[in-house]
Amino acid sequence: MTIALLLAVALAVACVVVVAFPFLMEPEPETDALDELDEDERHRLELLEARDRALGALKELEFDHRTGTISDDDYREQIGQLRREAAAALQALRRGDNESRTEAPDREGRPIGGRT
Amino acid sequence: MPELGRAALVVTLGLVVYALVAGGAAAHLGRRRLAQSAQNALIAAFFTTAIASVVLLAALVRHDFSFAYVARTTSEALPTAYTISAFWGGQEGSLLLWLLVLTGFGAAAVRLNRTWARDLIVWVVPVFAAVATFFSFLVVAVASPFATQVAPPDGAGMTPSLQNPYMLAHPPLLYLGYVGLTVPFAFALAALLSGRLDERWLIATRRWTLLAWTALGIGQLLGAHWAYVEVGWGGYYAWDPVENAALMPWLAATAFLHSVMIQEKRGMLKIWNVLLVILAFSLSLFGTFLTRSGVVNSIHAFTQSSIGPWFLAFIGLTVAVSLGLVFWRLSQLRSPTRLESPISREAAFLFNNLLLLALCLAILWGVVYPMLSEAIRGEAVVLGRSYYDFFLRAFGLPLLLLMGIGPLIAWRSASFRSLATTFRWPTLVALVAGVVLLVLGAGSSIPGLIAYTFSAFVFATIVMEFARGTRARKALGAVSWPAAFSSLMARNRRRYGGYVVHASIVLLAIGVAGSSAFDSVADAKLTRGESLAIGGYTLVYRSLDERQSANATEIRATLGVSRGGDDLGTLEAGKNAYTIERQVSNEVGIRSDKVTGEDLFVIAEQINADGSVNFRVFVKPLVNLIWLAGLVFLLGSAITLWPDRREQRRLVARAGEVGLPATR
Numbered sequence: 001m002t003i004a005l006l007l008a009v010a011l012a013v014a015c016v017v018v019v020a021f022p023f024l025m026e027p028e029p030e031t032d033a034l035d036e037l038d039e040d041e042r043h044r045l046e047l048l049e050a051r052d053r054a055l056g057a058l059k060e061l062e063f064d065h066r067t068g069t070i071s072d073d074d075y076r077e078q079i080g081q082l083r084r085e086a087a088a089a090l091q092a093l094r095r096g097d098n099e100s101r102t103e104a105p106d107r108e109g110r111p112i113g114g115r116t
Numbered sequence: 117m118p119e120l121g122r123a124a125l126v127v128t129l130g131l132v133v134y135a136l137v138a139g140g141a142a143a144h145l146g147r148r149r150l151a152q153s154a155q156n157a158l159i160a161a162f163f164t165t166a167i168a169s170v171v172l173l174a175a176l177v178r179h180d181f182s183f184a185y186v187a188r189t190t191s192e193a194l195p196t197a198y199t200i201s202a203f204w205g206g207q208e209g210s211l212l213l214w215l216l217v218l219t220g221f222g223a224a225a226v227r228l229n230r231t232w233a234r235d236l237i238v239w240v241v242p243v244f245a246a247v248a249t250f251f252s253f254l255v256v257a258v259a260s261p262f263a264t265q266v267a268p269p270d271g272a273g274m275t276p277s278l279q280n281p282y283m284l285a286h287p288p289l290l291y292l293g294y295v296g297l298t299v300p301f302a303f304a305l306a307a308l309l310s311g312r313l314d315e316r317w318l319i320a321t322r323r324w325t326l327l328a329w330t331a332l333g334i335g336q337l338l339g340a341h342w343a344y345v346e347v348g349w350g351g352y353y354a355w356d357p358v359e360n361a362a363l364m365p366w367l368a369a370t371a372f373l374h375s376v377m378i379q380e381k382r383g384m385l386k387i388w389n390v391l392l393v394i395l396a397f398s399l400s401l402f403g404t405f406l407t408r409s410g411v412v413n414s415i416h417a418f419t420q421s422s423i424g425p426w427f428l429a430f431i432g433l434t435v436a437v438s439l440g441l442v443f444w445r446l447s448q449l450r451s452p453t454r455l456e457s458p459i460s461r462e463a464a465f466l467f468n469n470l471l472l473l474a475l476c477l478a479i480l481w482g483v484v485y486p487m488l489s490e491a492i493r494g495e496a497v498v499l500g501r502s503y504y505d506f507f508l509r510a511f512g513l514p515l516l517l518l519m520g521i522g523p524l525i526a527w528r529s530a531s532f533r534s535l536a537t538t539f540r541w542p543t544l545v546a547l548v549a550g551v552v553l554l555v556l557g558a559g560s561s562i563p564g565l566i567a568y569t570f571s572a573f574v575f576a577t578i579v580m581e582f583a584r585g586t587r588a589r590k591a592l593g594a595v596s597w598p599a600a601f602s603s604l605m606a607r608n609r610r611r612y613g614g615y616v617v618h619a620s621i622v623l624l625a626i627g628v629a630g631s632s633a634f635d636s637v638a639d640a641k642l643t644r645g646e647s648l649a650i651g652g653y654t655l656v657y658r659s660l661d662e663r664q665s666a667n668a669t670e671i672r673a674t675l676g677v678s679r680g681g682d683d684l685g686t687l688e689a690g691k692n693a694y695t696i697e698r699q700v701s702n703e704v705g706i707r708s709d710k711v712t713g714e715d716l717f718v719i720a721e722q723i724n725a726d727g728s729v730n731f732r733v734f735v736k737p738l739v740n741l742i743w744l745a746g747l748v749f750l751l752g753s754a755i756t757l758w759p760d761r762r763e764q765r766r767l768v769a770r771a772g773e774v775g776l777p778a779t780r
Contacts, residue, residue: 008123011164015127018160019134022152034146036235041774042314048770049315050383057381057527064526066591067584071534074526081528 040096047093054086118183121171121262124164128215129252131161135245143238143310151238155226158241161248162219169216172209172261176202182267185209191273191696193667198279204287205278207408207423208261213288214404215251217295221324222248225299229320232771236317239306247298250430258423273696276668282342289335290362294400296328297365300372301397301438304390308441313386313448318376319767323757325376329369330753336362337746348702348719350637350734352742355504357483361403364483367476368396371469378462381527386449387442388469394438399480401431406483457529464522471515478507509563513570516625519618520574523581523611541580546573564633571622571629578615578622585612607762609755616752623745627713630738637735639721643728651735653716654678658686660727668692670703673720673729677707689718689731713740 017024037045061078064070070078139154141147172185176199181187189202189209204210222244230237255261300321307317339359344352353359372392378385405427442449455463482499490496524538549572550565558565585604586597594600605612638650642657649655656676663670672690676683689705705718715736722730 004117004119019157022149045774067588070526074534
């Protein structure tokens, strides 16, 4: 019983250390704020999703047409619309890039994957 | 060392409460170190729960009957494998397993997505912690597996029907499925709480949902096979409330796996998807409640307990909070895209979703109706097999047909002319199959005939898709046909793995239709030397023997089996009398024909004092396709689950473009 209780106490102490670890490692950090996406970045993420969705749909349509799953008529009807959507998504992204370059030149040099 | 087990669980409770409170505060206030600390607490909770689990496992293996749980669920004579399976055989142990898997999944989901989806993870932690708080509270305060007593000389043993190899895998798989559905739930709620309703929560949870869904599917099939070979009533699925408890979340998750594709491809159904995830998780909690509360009469409800009200309160709270969050974020969840045509893939998927949900809700009503009728009228009215069979046919058959139609229609809209071209061959195959089967006498069951015809249609569409896809890959430069096929699978694992899963459902449908709509049954009381004829087989009752195994007295009747004059050997059917448990089980005799997939199934219903035996014999055509379906289902799921490097690269590139770390 004594050994079990000792083990239990050791377990509890170890857990307290694990939980307190971030505070022990950085007692006085430069910033304690969560590094989250800002509004612009979230909007850009949505545009990227829209772009990938449109490009993915184009790719799938091409393959389905090649396999014969999609008929020529359906293909012709859809391909134009999908291309327009993909182009619109790409344009919106480009526009966003230009705006952010104009409005916030200091962000230009931010490395991709720079968040840690 | 029950003290260590108890202490480990108390520490777990403390850790998850901390993860809930600190995690919630960190997410709300935007505090990085506090969020990291809460994540550490959730991960540490997995290790403390694992320590408690090791303590219980050690007590089981050592037959330490000073643990009340060990004494109640095992005995000295119980074989070691079943002694270990007692971990999840009783209520307290199974709740501990829930907690262990939950904290394990939570820790893994947090670690895997901590950088790529960090703004979601800060909210995922408190949601996971909230669920874990409930389960750790149960095992600490309501149903502790570490309650002690003065050790009796021997334990009470295990329910005989649980002493079966399937019980080593069936319950843990169901738990993996139930608990696995917590991951998409936690991410969905985190997306709602944080307002980050982009695709990342779907991407982060896709494989978790598939894993949980696969585990639930395989777990149910193993359970069906267990019922078939062990329970000894001649079937594999009885629409038992606890069986239904696992089927309902599986149906909801199936609907989600389909509708999530519409969100990914078309940006539609955001509200619907969140609701399906909430439904699937709530049903998984409800399933655990049904199994463990003893509220329903079931061959699987092995316990009567006091945890029911706690579960009901938690389910109610979960549903209320989740729906509240959905209403809160309703404007963000609205999709700008609309359904363009009722003849489109998204429309077919939507119909599929409605049918799956309708079937799920019909089953749910069948499960809760006895409880409601008992509460209101004082008498539990149980809805029988005919109720469930009706809805299975009404919703299941159109679902089967849609499985063939959906994947072959274009997204957005398709013309009638295109449909006529696409479905020309599958329809022809289905019609020929239907006519041939009608000529062969399958018209004795119209639902069975329809199921076979639809199955032929779906199977033809799957074969056609693989053939066309492989041909297209070959034309695009693959050096050989096998290379073209391999490239086809590698380039779109979800789509072609999905087709393999569809093929498994076709096999399942054929197996279920064959064994339920076209089976034969015969009852006879035979004395030695007498025979019985059924479905082309002749069975001669030859002898009755008694033998002793480690923990039971086994009585077996031996029958000689022949068909068309050919001797097919012998079959044994009988009963086991378990000494310690003081229970008797049916031990059925099964002869499987590996070519036709048919089973000859013998039950010795009553063994009389004069040596005569009352036999019940079934011939079940195609029943083995159901078990084969399980293997094909597993293969399809594995293909779909296999990591897709191409997609990984695309997602990493996308994340990099908004400055998120280029790793997941």
